[in-house]
Amino acid sequence: MRTQVAIIGAGPAGLLLAHLLHAQGVDAVVLENRTRDYVEGRVRAGVLEQITVNLMEKLGLNQRMRREGLVHTGTNLAIDGEIFRIDMEELTGGSTVMVYGQQEVMRDLFESAAERGIKIIFEAKDVQPHGVETARPYITWRQEGAEHRLDCDFIAGCDGYHGVARGAIPAHLLKTYERVYPFGWLGILADVPPANHELIYANHERGFALASMRSSTRSRYYVQCPVDENLDDWPDERFWDEVCLRLGPEVAPHVVRGPSFEKSIAPLRSFVSEPMRFGRLFLAGDAAHIVPPTGAKGMNLAVSDVIMLGEAFGDYFDSGSTAGIDHYSARALARVWKAERFSWWFTSITHQFPEMDGFARKMQVAELNYIRGSRAAQVTLAENYVGLPLQ
Numbered sequence: 001m002r003t004q005v006a007i008i009g010a011g012p013a014g015l016l017l018a019h020l021l022h023a024q025g026v027d028a029v030v031l032e033n034r035t036r037d038y039v040e041g042r043v044r045a046g047v048l049e050q051i052t053v054n055l056m057e058k059l060g061l062n063q064r065m066r067r068e069g070l071v072h073t074g075t076n077l078a079i080d081g082e083i084f085r086i087d088m089e090e091l092t093g094g095s096t097v098m099v100y101g102q103q104e105v106m107r108d109l110f111e112s113a114a115e116r117g118i119k120i121i122f123e124a125k126d127v128q129p130h131g132v133e134t135a136r137p138y139i140t141w142r143q144e145g146a147e148h149r150l151d152c153d154f155i156a157g158c159d160g161y162h163g164v165a166r167g168a169i170p171a172h173l174l175k176t177y178e179r180v181y182p183f184g185w186l187g188i189l190a191d192v193p194p195a196n197h198e199l200i201y202a203n204h205e206r207g208f209a210l211a212s213m214r215s216s217t218r219s220r221y222y223v224q225c226p227v228d229e230n231l232d233d234w235p236d237e238r239f240w241d242e243v244c245l246r247l248g249p250e251v252a253p254h255v256v257r258g259p260s261f262e263k264s265i266a267p268l269r270s271f272v273s274e275p276m277r278f279g280r281l282f283l284a285g286d287a288a289h290i291v292p293p294t295g296a297k298g299m300n301l302a303v304s305d306v307i308m309l310g311e312a313f314g315d316y317f318d319s320g321s322t323a324g325i326d327h328y329s330a331r332a333l334a335r336v337w338k339a340e341r342f343s344w345w346f347t348s349i350t351h352q353f354p355e356m357d358g359f360a361r362k363m364q365v366a367e368l369n370y371i372r373g374s375r376a377a378q379v380t381l382a383e384n385y386v387g388l389p390l391q
Ligand code: FAD
Pocket: 008, 009, 010, 011, 012, 013, 014, 031, 032, 033, 034, 039, 043, 044, 045, 046, 047, 048, 102, 124, 127, 158, 159, 160, 161, 162, 163, 164, 185, 187, 266, 284, 285, 286, 287, 293, 295, 296, 297, 298, 299, 300, 301, 302
């Protein structure tokens, strides 16, 4: 088998790249080690930046998003129960975000991939990139007992944090930067109307809480918890009591309780691996970087990576120019680091840290009060939240 770009991983990065290449007439094959149902079923991101919405539109994948997605012009912060709003649209000169779950994005991507004849091989076991430093890279995998090989011009490693692609770069050439947070997010999904028509990020002395949603009838809530917390210790009633306490008395009466149908704990991590290219292997998305979810940036960064990578491959196959692929790592990392900074900062002012003393807590309160009272601070928050421009 032969293709131009072999893509490892059918998450948002891999599938969007496949669609981008298809639109430019570049041949690609996606290799995914799980089933389609598994990938589509993972409950993850909920907030899309304008660049992500624009890309879905450009690829002709936005019909359902236009009908079902919720445009949010603002977001809210709470400090010990007192809420204030950030009017993102006004502060940024017109930018907004879209609430549309990653699961929905994946469903749209898979459905249209099938219609467009984009090749995805599911349940590919032991996927391995080879010869990435040569002009003839290839991938091997196993399926139903048989060995397979795919020759290609380039390999795109879109296989997430736990994937194999990053490991194909010699360790001495990789520089990794990491911060592991001593807490996680306990999240639930429930078919109840959201407490508020926009998101609320709450700093409370008992810990962070987030009121989010998937639709006008489906809510997503999170509370900060220790990473080693046991889910069995969190029956729904305890969760609802805790989230109400942390969101505060203004919001709590509007929280509609109901049975959760998903409950899980996500660890928080900041991670960047540089460079994002080695020979003919290119990394994109979570394979190269992770942000804590506070800034809602993870999936959106995967999108900006693949927009840049799609352009670079497009140029190469169009004109033979290597300028785009040569510049890809530096260009992508410049935006990644800014999103890392924003996600780290937003986490640092909204969560309770074990080492925090009275002074550190006062600094958080002062910072949030400063944002509440300063247009300049609000502009900074808003322009990062809606997504910095692609450069
Ligand atoms: P992934 O989604 O991890 O996809 C990688 C794919 O590669 C997977 O399908 C995997 O099965 C496959 N794979 C792995 N290893 C192999 C292998 N060896 N061979 C073949 N295939 C392989 N982001 C936002 O932008 N906004 C948010 O609001 C937001 N909220 C989040 C909330 C939570 C609780 C979590 C956990 C994440 C959140 N994120 C958010 C982050 C976002 O979900 C990820 O950044 C995004 O999924 C990254 O996409 P990706 O395609 O790079 O990686």
